Amino acid sequence: MSQTALNLIAIAIFLMTMTSLLGPIFHIPPVVPAAVTFGILSLATVDTLSWNSRGVSLLLDLFASAEQRQRIICHEAGHFLTAYFLGIPITGYTLTAWEVLKQGQLGRGGVSFDTKSLTAKPFEFEKMRLTLERLCTVWMAGIAAEKIAYGNAQGGAEDRQQLKQALMMAGLPEVGYSQKERWAQLQATNLLTRHQESYQALIEAMEQRASVEECYAVIQQHCDADSDKLIANQF
Template sequence: MQQVALNLVAIGIFAVTLTTLTGPFLHISPLVPAGLTFGALTLLTTDRFAWEGQGALLLVDAFASDEQRDRVLHHEAGHFLAAYFLGIPIAGYALTAWEAFRQQQPAGAGGVRFDTSALDYAEVASGKVALAVDRFSTVWMAGIAAEERTYGSATGGGDDRGQLKTMLRSLGFSLQARNQKERWAKLQAQALLERHADAYIALVEAMGARTSVEECYQVIQERCKTA
């Protein structure tokens, strides 16, 4: 069961327990907490198996704090900026679970989406696999680097690290080599964000206004011209 669903179950159990304990004083029938428990478990089960957990993600996302949303914005802008400067095409982006759902993406698959259909074939055909690994590694770590740059710490990035480790493992990298590549990629991302700090700030504003990918490109280009 996904962590989101587990959190909702914990909240539900707490609410039912509280209702059960206070029921006699508030003259609440014992059938009420039992009905709430049954209804909650039915919804969670349906969401898990019929909707692949998207309902829970949409519900949690609806109650996200302003800071959480701002962290997501800065995190994804880091991915976007790194992909732009490293030549990885961007197909689109979503900053909330609802936006991802509206774009017909899984609710938990928001963020920046990369178009690698042509890039992968070109890299493999030219024998530049190592270069492709370096570029994608930097892009994946750029979200964490951007969040840490703004807030001093990163609460997101678990999926990014997971994708990076999966790619490196599939290419035969040892555990030590994977850890070294992750640290190297994070340093590269930090340097890129520092070098293009003005463009990054402008990109955050543009993505916050939900401008198109093409307009975000223009924002970066214009800021680089004036730098």
């Protein structure tokens, strides 16, 4: 079950507990909180199995705080900026479950990439290794961005899962996953720290839902493109 579904279950349990405590005061029959909780849990299960948890995500979006929304933008801007400097084409981005639904996408959205152009030919092992390292850095950039801004990361579970799946497909032993994750997060942290001005400008652009091309232009306006593009050659 997805994290959003688990969050909804936690909310249902909390509501049931509070209703049970306040029920005698407001004369609420005991069957009411039980029925409501059962209904919420049933909907969460159906949503997870048949609608990819989009219903839960939409509901949680309604109750997201301003800080949570800002964290999401901070997280996704980290992915965006890192992908830009590492030469990974960006095809779009979404910042809320409603935007994901309107675009007809599956999953929880975020920054989407065109990885087909990065595919190496058979036996080009070095290119495959470099491409994987670039992608790992981009996947960990959201977590790195949150830690820079807030000191901790609340998101990133799906990013870590993507990284582990890619490493598994590449044949890396499982004992090396944590080391590669830390390495990629460090690379992302260094890049974001080096380009704070561009990063802050990108956040403002994404808050206004600027297009990918407009976001590219914002980044270029706040950095020396000729020197900064050389970062990609380190991978």
